[in-house]
Amino acid sequence: MAFAHEFSWSTSRAGTFAACRRRYYHDYYSSWNGWSKEAAPERQQAYMLKKMTRMPQLAGTVLHEALAEYFDRHSEGQEMTADEVLELACSALREGYRESRAGAWRQRPAKYCHLAEHHYEEVCIDESGSNAAEYGKLFIERLRRSVDCFFSAPEMHAAREATAAEMLSVEGRPPGDRANRGFATIQMAETKVFAIPDFAHRNSEQGQPQHVIYDWKTGNPREQDEFQLGVYVFFAMEKWGAKPEDVLAVDAYLTRGEFKSLRFSSERMAGIRDRLEGSLAEMRSLHFDADESMGDPEDFPLIADSGAAECTGCNYRELCGR
Template identity: 25%
Template sequence: MKAFPEFSWSYSRHKTLTDCVRKYGYEYYFSHNGWLFDSSPLNKHAYRLKKIVNLPILFGQAVHDVIESTIKHNIKTGAIPSTKELERRVRLSLRTAFLDSRDRKDLWLHKPSRYTMLFEMYYGGELPAAGVQEIHDRLDVCLKHFLHSKSFREMTSGGHIHFLESERFRTVEINGVKLYVVMDLLYRDLQRDKWVIVDWKTGSKSSDDVGQLAVYALYLMKEWNVPLEKIEIRNEYLLTGGCHTYHLTPGDIQAMLEQMDASVQYMNHYKLDTAKNEPVPLEEFQRTSHIFRCRRCNYKELCDTSTNND
């Protein structure tokens, strides 16, 4: 239990900082120790809000969980479930989250890591019909595309595929900074002598997709001594059924390292003490000027209550 959190870098941390510096402060500093009984009201409040999840994110998490368990079960048994079975399991997960949000708010307030609170219900009181319909429409499509995806077909194609890991937290140190990595799926194609990194996407294509995979490739190069030319990175877009495979160049890796270095320097502006990772006061974490982002931000409640303090 440290007074300040350990500093680390990840692509999601970088994205949070570029979206809104105030949100970055809440997410990585002022929610720290918020799970402890004797924490400050601000830390407890920020920690609870950090645990809120919106419908698209919840849907993505539920699909990822089902994919992970399906792959591991297939490795053990060779069985491939039906779309209906996968759909049933995802719906059960979504239903549990809905019931937590509707009926167990008091429990969530005291133990936000044990229960789920949906953003739409916390701030709006109910799930929007359009949002529920969108999830319903995506569910069958994404699961069918997963079962027919290039990566899953390769995983089930024979003995030349060697499964390595999925959804495991890994770290690698780059220039003295700990970098966090969580790969959706990693396996070796022994026939082609390739290490394949797969990222399952349940939403639309983003310009950041390749950058995230470049971080994964760097991890393999540093920790597993895999040559870059043997690394294949792949985005599986489950909503459309598209599959995009990339072979990175040394220039791509260098660009990612330079982006990371610039990002770390920017993050250091918000530290009073770099060694301790002690943050500057909250009011020095500026709010975004893009107000539209505030409407879907977990921390908008805290920003509203701190208006007179800025």
């Protein structure tokens, strides 16, 4: 079955749109259909580059997957220790690194891990000396700190101990329903919006029922984090009929051991909606059907400064000559 190219919105899509229009073009337009053997070579190349990741993102992904497994098993009455969660995450990280180095992604870019560090032969993964080992240790340490925090922080107690009946969602689907991971969307301004909290449970605070939603973070706090939590509150409102004031939204900076808990009033949610709809309208004004054409890349300019920090780790450096 062929997929139709359709417009959708997510905070990460909006972030890419704000950071670099050309990257946005490659992520959502030029790479479209690039998974097909019949696609034009430039589409296939953009798709292969789009599917690349970097070690910081890979570390975040394997941590998310290991925590989802913790919650799935917990909901099934099986407990995982901190060591088991850490081992699951570290094994997946090492496997991803080995897979990328072996290069099977050349045949199946969507199936096998492909690190930008390998693709661009970055000095940090040079295995002739100690660079690669030192670089890998950074992310193992990041995972260790995150798992420690998850298992020891008092702020995580209610999530860790949530019963199956209290759990609302693991990566946007019911706990234990591993086959459906990550496809939950909501509808806003007649557009499909991807807004999936990493974990959510129900509990009561001083007798007041509430929905608690979490976003696991392995990086540093960013300006858009609070906006992203607000979008997740819309998810809670649509999926569970929650009132905004009954939702506690938590940014869990697990690697840093920091937590930011927020409640959004109805007025604040109106501001979040305005920002989302403004972003959506701006993106929609440049939208075209990528099934029909490649569009005009000039409508999506490169960052003017060729030495911009955004370009340094960008997947599309070879397409931009940077």
